[in-house]
Amino acid sequence: MLKNTIIACLAAIFSMNAVNAMAVSHRHKLHHPSRGAHAIDRQAKAPHPFVVAIDAGHGGKDVGAIGPNGTYEKQVVYAISRKLENLIRQDANMKPVLVRKGDAFIGLQRRSEIARDAKADLFVSIHADAYQDGAVKGSSVFTLLNRKGRNGPSASTRKASNRAAAKILGEFRSQQHLHCRQVKRARYAVLKSQDVPSMLIETGFITNPQEERKLASQSHQEKLAHSIYNGIRAYARTASPKSAKPARFRHVILASR
Numbered sequence: 001m002l003k004n005t006i007i008a009c010l011a012a013i014f015s016m017n018a019v020n021a022m023a024v025s026h027r028h029k030l031h032h033p034s035r036g037a038h039a040i041d042r043q044a045k046a047p048h049p050f051v052v053a054i055d056a057g058h059g060g061k062d063v064g065a066i067g068p069n070g071t072y073e074k075q076v077v078y079a080i081s082r083k084l085e086n087l088i089r090q091d092a093n094m095k096p097v098l099v100r101k102g103d104a105f106i107g108l109q110r111r112s113e114i115a116r117d118a119k120a121d122l123f124v125s126i127h128a129d130a131y132q133d134g135a136v137k138g139s140s141v142f143t144l145l146n147r148k149g150r151n152g153p154s155a156s157t158r159k160a161s162n163r164a165a166a167k168i169l170g171e172f173r174s175q176q177h178l179h180c181r182q183v184k185r186a187r188y189a190v191l192k193s194q195d196v197p198s199m200l201i202e203t204g205f206i207t208n209p210q211e212e213r214k215l216a217s218q219s220h221q222e223k224l225a226h227s228i229y230n231g232i233r234a235y236a237r238t239a240s241p242k243s244a245k246p247a248r249f250r251h252v253i254l255a256s257r
Ligand SMILES: [Zn+2]
Pocket: 057, 058, 064, 065, 073, 127, 128
């Protein structure tokens, strides 16, 4: 990244509103005062749950970025992904699909295939950022920067990706440090799905010692998962799940595979 872009992004960093974050998680508890996780699990699922493919970045031989204190990106992003999976599982209107189950290596193309095969309505890839300057910090949300061509996502998929990414960035704005205030675009291979709206979330800079510590802590992982979940839920309310589309439309999709 160019140095002046970093400076522009740094200028945009918000201070962590810790009090607000605690108030929200407390409200959440109040909302379900007596329910344990098992009680919520037994809730009847909606006939057409909104399917979220959660892609924990890296895995297996690919450890991802490594923090100054030796924290592996693959481990923290998997922990955040599992927490997000739990939140989505407790939501009667949504269904989680973990793309990477455990510490396994999965190729980038295979990841979006798994999401498509699961008829995912949204693909969320979870990562931690890295930079040579240990002072750089904050979360970012990316969608695909795609060249005009035949293999990229359809216009409606791209629009949906940007809508969903904006919802999550909106949650981060009030709960997390932001590296950049806008949804960013990059040519990430994992975001090239034609028909599954996709985004990549950089949860923080693992190369920043302070953020490395936070990324490895259960409470911060929980906060990140909550912000991502709230953003997904806000987006899901505006989008009808694939499984709810008319059969005729589904048939057309299946025939084109
Ligand atoms: Zn990564």
